[in-house]
Amino acid sequence: MAIRTVYRHGSPVLAGLRYRGREGMFAWLLHRLSGLGVLLFLVIHIFDIFLMGFGPGPFNALLVLYHSWWGRIMTVFLIFGLLFHAVNGARIIIQDFWPRLWRHQAKLIWIETAIFLPVFIWAAYLTLRPLFG
16 A cells, blocks of 8 residues: 655655654644634634623623633633743744744743743732632
């Protein structure tokens, strides 16, 4: 049975999906996942705004869910997705404007992490603080 190839040099179709490791692969994967998470939030947000058309009852019932303990935890996931997607996107834009920086991608990802983590931890703390008193 022949292996289907895509590239001119005969590389298998799935060769491009193989794990390459290191910081760049994790940043690539998290960027895609956070983008999908933000899209999911946008769909849910459009739906809850749509509920306003049915009066304050259904909309307020949904707001009660948002202010529950698990709603706050989901908000932390949203903060993670939005913040990571923004910081990682800014790094990619900077590297696109200055192509020489691609050589230093691993260092830039660590700088991105140093910016992202304190901001995320502080935002998560502020979001979850009402749950603990």
